[in-house]
Amino acid sequence: MPRGKLPRSFYARPDVVAVARDLLGKVLVTRIGGATTAAVITETEAYMGAVDKASHAYGGKVTPRNKVMYGEAGHAYVYLCYGIHHLFNVVTNAHGVAHAVLVRAVHPLEGLDVMLKRRNMKKLTTGGPGTLTQALGILTAHTGTDLLGDLITIEDRGIAVPRKAIITGPRIGVDYAGEDALLPYRFHFDPSILK
């Protein structure tokens, strides 16, 4: 299995659901504020742009916030939810197609002390879409960041997630999206298999 930074071609594939599934077990690395933190991606959700009611880009809508989703694959889309939480997405597919993968949970690998300091909590939790970004130091200011640069990258470190360990299910927190909320676009696995 090839290792190192994922190439642009990984993100540019037309099947955003496949990209979401393949991101499981990959390592999200940030080099922000002079500190390096790394964590294994354990949960993702696919958002199908214009045809997905749960997506910010549903109906081909463009706003200052989501315009980066229409850009080149392999860039970060970070946005603020409820005015407080930074959610990290990866832009996929072709330029002009607003598909993206939301990273909902990670498993810490490196920089545990830095994550604890950033979160200012005794116990480190990265099990939610808003908490993992705080632990890794990702802010809305990083939206549009190229994942093939140095600040934020996703690498393959040879971690293999058995197909049978991958759990597929409906996305969370998007009940308002009607039938689209039932689509099996959520993928995750139990990080305990990494030990």
Next chain:
DNA sequence: CAGCAGATTGACT
């Protein structure tokens, strides 16, 4: 331009 609801989290009744 005021009001509201949302890919959420953590602290408190």
Next chain:
DNA sequence: GTCAATCTGCTGC
């Protein structure tokens, strides 16, 4: 179990 925190963007006056 309930609720506040607080930003973006849509709707309606």
